[in-house]
Amino acid sequence: MTALDTPTGDTTDLRFPSGFRWGTATAAYQIEGAATEDGRTPSIWDTFSRTPGKVHNGDTGDIAADHYHRMSEDVALMRRLGVTDYRFSVAWPRVQPTGRGPAVQKGLDFYRRLVDELLDAGIRPVATLYHWDLPQELENAGGWPERETALRFAEYAAVTADALGDRVRTWTTLNEPWCAAFLGYGNGVHAPGRTSPLDSLRAAHHFNLAHGLAVRALRDALPPASEVSLTLNLHALRPLTQSPADLDAVRRIDAVANRIFLDPVFRGRLPQDLVRDTAAITDWSFVRDGDLAAASAPIDSLGINYYSPTVVAAGRSESPSPWAGAERHVRFLPAPGPRTAMDWPVDADGLYELLTRLRDDLPGVPLMVTENGAAYHDYTDPSGRVHDPERVAYLHGHLTAVHRAIGDGADVRGYFLWSLLDNFEWAHGYSKRFGIVHVDFATQRRTPKDSAGWYAQVIARNAVEGHRNG
């Protein structure tokens, strides 16, 4: 128990600090649909999802959850949940269809309306500039392995902040650059589907540069009280054993998954062990003077997306791999325990481990859990209800872990549940449901699942239920 908690009967309310931000999260391509409306052009995900064999069932985001047309209904759902914040992403190809030049006002108008409706509902908008939907024209010009894309991103950040900066206080530059760089350009499981270790490392660097340049552009465009952030899917790594070889496997993956972003962004340097590990692929000469200083422009908080931990040991893994050569030295093992519909292990301790690591490694940097949640095989029963006790258990366990980390000194300011709605789950198409609101994709009918009611209560009480001596 911490000083925040209050005993109630057999259980104890694990209370969160006052002012804790409770949100839901979504991303443009996963929910909006309206793929060709109001001047939007294809992104790399439109192209990728149309490439045979890349996305389950040939699904695309053409219609998705039709949020572009049902935005008011979705904001009303959030108002009923009582969320204090909503994390959404802006679609770059709606704002700058060719990835450069002046903004398209119709594209921006959608986000202006969204933000106005959120503010009317008393919900703070949290805008992410890049959740993986690069305009296809920029990929045709080389995509993230090319420096030019980072410069274009800073321009896009500036025009978007000019349009929305009077109403959006919290901004995130990038969502999960690790996935975008290493799944997009390394093993090709995500758009644009390239399989080049060199391209993945170049992309990672240009994401760091893009982030830093965008921070500068945002600071120039936004009112002084605005908050600027970055969201990383940091990997919670566990060695199989404490042997030096297994610990070295953890070091390698930590370098190419975590420190490849943390070190440039928070320390203005590249991890030297990463540079050594990747010497056969590159001499990193694409990192120019001043890039790392630009990447480390100060930010106001760090967002962490967490779903499950990663167990590693010395060994070898398959290629093509997202690990830029580390696969020749490392194997990955399944973590024990129950699994979600993604086959991801349920392990809330990993979230506690990450938050307390960041408490130690980045003192003074406020943290936000910007994504956490789970997919299960949900369905509406004959009475029209969706019972999802596994999701409630998952969320309960993870919020308990967040609470424990706060009690142990981690400065966590908010929690954003992934996701508000069932949506287009990237390479899995519509086969994986992460929403606390069920979407019938044939009718677009929304049905709040049991977990939505549970989350509304958590928010109303600013607490999760804990067990008194547990």
Ligand code: FCB
């Ligand atoms: C994260 C993504 C998000 C969603 C969840 C399940 O990696 O940021 O869009 O797909 O995983």
